[in-house]
Amino acid sequence: MQELNRSIILNMIREYGPISRSDIAKRKQISPTTVASAVKELIQAGLVCEDGAGASNGGRKPIMLRISPENRFLIGVSVTNYTITVAEINLEANIRKTHTVDVAADPAHGEQIVQLLLDSIAAFIAQIPYMDRCIGISISVPGIVDNYRGIVYYNSKLNWHNVALKDIIENSFQLKTWIENDMNAMVLAEKKFGQYSKFRNLLYVHAGGGIGAGIVVNDEILRGARGGAGEFGHTSVDRNGIRCECGNVGCLETCVNWDAVRAKLQAAAASDRSSALWSLTNGKLADIRPSDFSAALNVGDPAAMTVMNETLEYLGAGIVNMVNLFNPDVVILGGKLLYGNDVMIDSIKSYVRERALQFSIQSMEVHPSSLGDNAELIGAASILLQDVFRFSLT
Known part of the structure; x- marks a missing residue:
């Protein structure tokens, strides 16, 4: 209970700071003594600092509190099917520095990629002289993930099967570690650190090295029975298509990945x-x-337009299906194929509005990712920060 109260108070300061101890007690209906004790511990831990005096309501001016985002940091790791990026990230999900290694150029698979991940984290950490201020390691990874146990059940491209990644990382670095599916991490980041906090039902569609989706329904991430929800790229769109690495034929991913x-x-x-x-x-x-x-689409290049239209027939149809299934408030489009590609995003908007159920899309919005190229790393950070601050998606 003491730890829970501390996390609740920490999140209050994060969301509403500068804020006084008395305001925290009133808003959360926690005793002033409990608040004072928790705040003292948070200040000693370097997570919170006093920020001068606030306005008086007739008595002594209250001392205001705010988060100290630079006193602690986390190691955020974004694993994709082609790269591993390790970053130092502060408590406001601001990225300080990064290092990326190429997975695609390495013939390694399975256990060798796990070792490459360990080596990448170790090399990055070796350059940080203040690791005593690190609160943990947070990793986003594509595939079917048990976020509670930290197990990657399946990733066809990385050849990972039942990889107990959380245990492997914690045993290697003696730092608490969080693991989450990359799409879930990115939709969480858009909700908590992006521009879409007001929405309760979000569909995040990512098109890049792979195709995936993160889904929030009534302010809850949709995970499925074993973490397999949102495998948008493995929906079947062409029964005469090529065989996918997952074993199926004609998966969306085989048609529209980068x-x-x-x-x-x-x-x-x-x-x-x-x-x-x-x-x-x-x-x-x-x-x-x-x-x-x-750039080619922006000047109306015929070759680029032809490829976009072919791609749109698959990707647009897939998004329409997802919209009709989940009836989101907002569709967020991300990934290197879409981010910054205004022509294609506008074409997707038009495609969806023409073909989705009209009643469902009357108030639905379609926007590009608000986190841009940093979406994957901010997503990784948001996994850990959600637990540390114990914030909900509401």
Whole structure:
């Protein structure tokens, strides 16, 4: 109970600070003595500091309290199917510094990628002389994840099966560790640190190296029976399509992940040297980046438009299905294929509004991710911070 009260009070200060001890006691109906004791511990721990005197209501001016975001920090780790990024992040989810290693360039799989993760964290930590101020390690990872036990049950690209990642990390670094599915982490981050806190029902769609979705229903993350909810990329969209790494045929991910889109762009530009894609890459079509795709769409390049329309038929249809299933207040579009790609985002908006159930979308909004390129790391941070501050999604 004492720890719970401390976390509740800490979150009150985070949300409403500067705030006085008496205001905390009144708002949460906690005794002033309990508040004073908890605040004393939080100040000693370096999590909270006094911030001068507030306005008087007739008596002595109250001493105001606020979070000390720089006195403590966390190690946030974003694992994707292609990279591992380790970051130092403060208590307001602000990223101080990062280091990224390439997974795609390494032929390692399974246990070797776990070792690469351990090595990456160890190398990063070795450069930090004040690790005594670290409150833990928080990791977001694609795949089916048991966030409570910290087990990655399945990830086809990383070849992870029943990997007890939480135990592995904690045993290696003696730091408390949190593990969460990357899409759940990102929709949590959009809700708590992004621009979408007012919504109770959110659908976060991520299109990049893989395709996934994070779903919040009535202010609760939808996880499913074993953490498998939101595997949007493994919904079937083409019964005559290619075989996916998951074993199924015609998964959405095989049609619209960045690798698939880039291959189509390369083929289209190779047959038309007047394409903007050719000039943007100086003829090095193997180097096409998402920003090149976006730039080509902005000038109406026919090759880029053709690929976008083909992609939209799959991705747009998938989003319509999700909208009709979950009736969200807002659809958030993220990932390197979509972020900054205004033409494609506008096309998705139009596609959804034309094809989804009209009653369901009357007040629904569609927006790009408010966290941009940092969504994955802020998502990783939000996992730990949610537990430390014990904030809810309401």
